[in-house]
Amino acid sequence: MNKETLTFEQITNMDLPNIILYAAPVMIALVAFEWYLSYRQKKDFYDGKDTVAALVIGLINVGMSAAIKVITFGIILFFYNLVPWTIPMTWWAFIICLFWLDFWRYWAHRIAHENRFWWATHVTHHNSEKYNWSVSFRLSWTQHIKIIFFIPVALAGFHPVVFFIVHQLAVLYQFWIHTEYITKLPRPIEYFFTTPSHHRVHHATNEKYLDKNYGSTFIIWDRIFGTFQPEEEKPNYGLTTQVNSYNPITLNFHEWSDIVRDVKNSRSLKEAYAMVFTRPSELEAKKKEFEAAYEKSRLKVNG
Incomplete structure (x- = not known):
């Protein structure tokens, strides 16, 4: 039986929820809580101007994501329709899609650190000298062109709706790992998933930590491809040459x-x-x- 070609109208009529938009108020509330906690405990985890800059960047980015959702969906839909096969929209399709998407997120992330053009679409996420939940909001306004790295997900036959939902969940996962309050988790979790400890290493400017731990949801890709580094010494955050701006x-x-x-x-x-x-x-x-x-x-x- 031939696969039914999906039309753009069919997808848009589904009126899929913007999960990240709905989650934004909760994340902002958690940032406020972490900020207050660090203030009460006299920990140097936050800088007021830095946090405001992150919030502005994040809110504008959410608006941009919503505005270009049609374009993003159009690209994924186009490549999904190119192949004659499809993966049924079942519960296990979401799990497989998460792994396949995360594999490509690893390589997109790695290339964004190893190629200056793509680094320009990602550097915004690293130019804070603090490490807290607000840093997860610092996503470049030009990062959306990285959609090309996720074309293999569509070519694998995953339904665009599956891609859309899984991609948003993968982005949301990044929020909780941007904190200094969570130290090391039980070994099985640390071995398989990307944790705050792993991601602190990724954001650090320490020589031994540079260009390590690109994993998005799963740290297994770093272990497989030789870019894993455990957290040992205290990380220093930001860029090797700091921007020194809140604009x-x-x-x-x-x-x-x-x-x-x-x-x-x-x-x-x-x-x-x-x-x-x-x-x-x-x-x-x-x-x-x-x-x-x-x-x-x-x-x-x-x-």
Whole structure:
């Protein structure tokens, strides 16, 4: 039996709930509670301006997600209709989809740290020097282009509705792991799931913690692909070069601005390409490499 092709009208008529929008008031209330608790206990977990910036970034991002939901759904629907097979909308389809989606979330996240172009869509999430529940709101306004990494989920035959629900649940999972109040959990949980301990490592600037623990819901991908690092020493948070700004515009676009500047200052297409796609941690070394090559070429020309 041939798979029925879904139309955009069929999907939109389902009027699927925006789970993240409904959860937002609860998350904001929990942020307020954690903020109050850290204040009473005199812990340096929050900075007022930093938290307000995170809330502004998060609320605008929720609005953007709702506004472009049609586009997101359209992309997933298009690729779902390309394949002749489908996975029935059963309870186990949601579980399998969660694992398959999380696998691609791992690689999307990893690439966002290993490629400067994609880092620009993610750096907003890391430019806070604090680590608390409000940090989960700091999602870049340009992150939505990463939908291309999730096309394999549609091509696997998962119904767009299954994708839509599972994706929102996966995003919501990220909220609770952004805290310093939860230390280590029982070993089976720590081994299989991404926990606050794992994610603190991911947000740290300590040399041994850089580019580690990309797992979204499950930490097993890091264990499989060699990017796992347990939490040992106390993490320091933020970027290796801090932004020092609370302006949401700056926090979202500072890396894009730096990319444009570096491309404009490039002296060749090769250099311009490198300025866009080099691994962020290797950028300064790459700049010195091009500068040395340029100087060598200049001296050769001048005899």
